Amino acid sequence: MDQIHAIIEELKKRNYQSFDTFYNLTKNQVFYAIINIVKDQDLAEDIMQDTYVKFLEKIEQYKSGSNPYAYLSTIARNLAINTYNREKRVINSQEIVESIPSPEEETDQEDIFKILDLLEDVEKEVVTLHIINDLKFREIADTIDKPLGTVLWIYNKAIKKLRAKVGDIL
Known part of the structure; x- marks a missing residue:
């Protein structure tokens, strides 16, 4: 020593x-x-x-x-x-993204809207900005003028909500 x-x-x-x-x-x-x-x-x-x-x-x-x-x-x-x-958040996000039909697949865009309609407006915005627009949480916080902790809380709440309900729709 x-x-x-x-x-x-x-x-x-x-x-x-x-x-x-x-x-x-x-x-x-x-x-x-x-x-x-x-x-x-x-x-x-x-x-x-x-x-x-x-x-x-x-x-x-x-x-x-x-x-x-x-x-x-x-x-x-x-x-x-x-x-x-x-890494856990990335994997959870990927699970949700994979459950949303891709635009190349022959499917209704209505399915995507149905899934997103499960969320409140601010949850939709955070999930869309992070998953679809690929923004970092810090960038989202600056964009929607909310503290980083609040953005993370909203995102995690939305992902849990989608994980619980997305199987009912697809």
């Missing part, structure tokens, strides 16, 4: 010569903190890179003498949870 603390002190001084050693000493704990959440090796490796980048960006906040494994694992876990939640 003393070796890791010495390496961290060097990293704080922007001396990165020992980073490979630091990485090799800590990579297993970081990887397992991530893989338990995302359950995808490629995604876990990407998040590992982000973890070490974030660690180096915020290295001044690391308190000397504290547990570096816990500190890195916390960063890794938070990044993994954020990624998992983001």
Whole structure:
């Protein structure tokens, strides 16, 4: 543990010569903190890179003498949870999009309107802007002049409503 603390002190001084050693000493704990959440090796490796980048960006906040494994694992876990939640929303959105008939299919556009009519006006707007127009939630918040948290809440409420009722229509 003393070796890791010495390496961290060097990293704080922007001396990165020992980073490979630091990485090799800590990579297993970081990887397992991530893989338990995302359950995808490629995604876990990407998040590992982000973890070490974030660690180096915020290295001044690391308190000397504290547990570096816990500190890195916390960063890794938070990044993994954020990624998992983001991926989960994308998958849920895809399920809804796939249940809406595509314009190429021979189908009534009325089906799409029936599905969207299940939603309140603001829900329709948020779902349409996100799924069809491919806007990010921050952009939607700016567009409809509502806080980001409200937009996310509206979107999640609308998706739950559609998920519960879309099977009745199609």
